[in-house]
Amino acid sequence: MMLKTLTTAAGLVTALALSAGIASVAQAEMPDQINFGIISTESSSALEKSFSPFLEDMEKSLGVKVKPFFASDYAGVIEGMRFGKVDVAWFGNKSAIEAVDRAGGEVFAQTIKDDGSKGYYSLLIVNKDSKINSLDDVLTCDKTLTFGNGDPNSTSGFAIPGYYVWALNDKTPEDCFARVTNSNHEGNAMAVATGKVDVATNNTESIYARLAKSNPEAAANIKEIWRSPMIPSDPMVWRKELAGDAKQKIYYFFMQYGRFGDADKVKREREVLASMSDGWGPFLASSDAQLLDVRQIEAFKAKIKAQNAGDEAGVKAAEEKLKDLQAYAKIVGAAGY
Structure with missing residues (x-):
């Protein structure tokens, strides 16, 4: 009986030692810092302001520094992930494809709106005083107008209008306009509002959520002339090479945020989410299939x-x-x- 007890005790000690060792390895798998990539839908200062409370909460939950990563265009965030400078990032669907295919990324979560909707729409916009009122007006292609296209890695600013507006009508922007420029959503919206370009791409989030709040005068000078089918809400992507323990902790943080805890915690986190981008709700689980x-x-x-x-x-x-x-x-x- 004593031998059995000693053997059991020894086994317990061994098991505890192994557990401690595994826990130590798991802890070591968590990097010292998580770099969080944020695509350039608007100015870095505006994005940093809206994302900071969320990143601070993420930092507290993970127990490591969480640092925002900004670039002048979407490609900069994709390249950041490719070279290990970005660990987790918010992308659009088109840029997420590039991150998955070229930068070792993997979709793990999906944003939704604070009203629960799971998608948004690409737009063509003009100045409110423009005589252009429809896609048919744009497709006259008389090369008298100027066009503000989106970032080449933008879903709503480039890929979706590239398909529904141009490919399906066997046209390109260069066929139709005297001059074509590229900018982010904010830049294109302001260019239309101030008359610097005649037509531009954009999306419902940028115009009706962000710009309407940040610059209502500019938003009032914009007219929507075309709207796409619904686009799935934006994905969150992490580097596949992240250790399993790090992924588990990051995944848990995203899934519980704005859902778990007492009423005060949930209320505060919902308010943080609602102030991010165009106004988000709690995240949904997702995968590369979203793309x-x-x-x-x-x-x-x-x-x-x-x-x-x-x-x-x-x-x-x-x-x-x-x-x-x-x-x-x-x-x-x-x-x-």
Whole structure:
């Protein structure tokens, strides 16, 4: 009996030692600092102001420094993740594809609006006094107008209008406008409001949530002339190379934020989320499957481009990619991301 007791005690000591060792390794897996990438939808100062309370809460929860990472364009945040300078980032769907394909990223969460809606819309906008009132007016393509396109890695500013406005109508912005520029949502909105460009891309979040609050006079000078089908709300992406323990802690922080705890905690966190970007609610679980819709749009655009160029191999490759994407969409689409 004594031998059995000693053996049991020894086993318990061993188990405790192993547990302590595992806990120590898990703790070591957490980096000293998490760099959080924020895409340039508006000025860095405005983004830093709206994200700071959330990042401070994230820092307290993870027990390590959480530092915001800004770049002048979306590509800068993608490259930051590619070279290990960004660990977690807020992207649009198009830029998330680049982060997943080129920068070792992986979607793990999805933003939603504070009213619970799970999507937003790409827009074409003009000045309120413009005689342009519809997409048909834009597609006259007489090259007398100027156009403010979005960041090439923007979903609503570039990819979605690139498909629905241009590819489906067998046109390009260069076919239609005397001058084409590129800017972020804020820059394009202000250019339209002040008459510096005639037509520009944008989205419902930027115009009706952010600009309407930050600069109501400018927002009042803008007229919407085209709206896309709904776009899935933005994804959150982490580096695949992050240690498992770090991912678990980050994932738990996102999923519990604004949901778990007493009423005062939940209320404060909901207020923090509502002040971020265009006004967010608690995050939803997600995966790379969220990107399927935009991937299919990109593949279709590649097919049209190849057809126009007489590139039979390119057409075949695009068709094969579309087929694979559609097959996968049937698997995951009904159940969500």
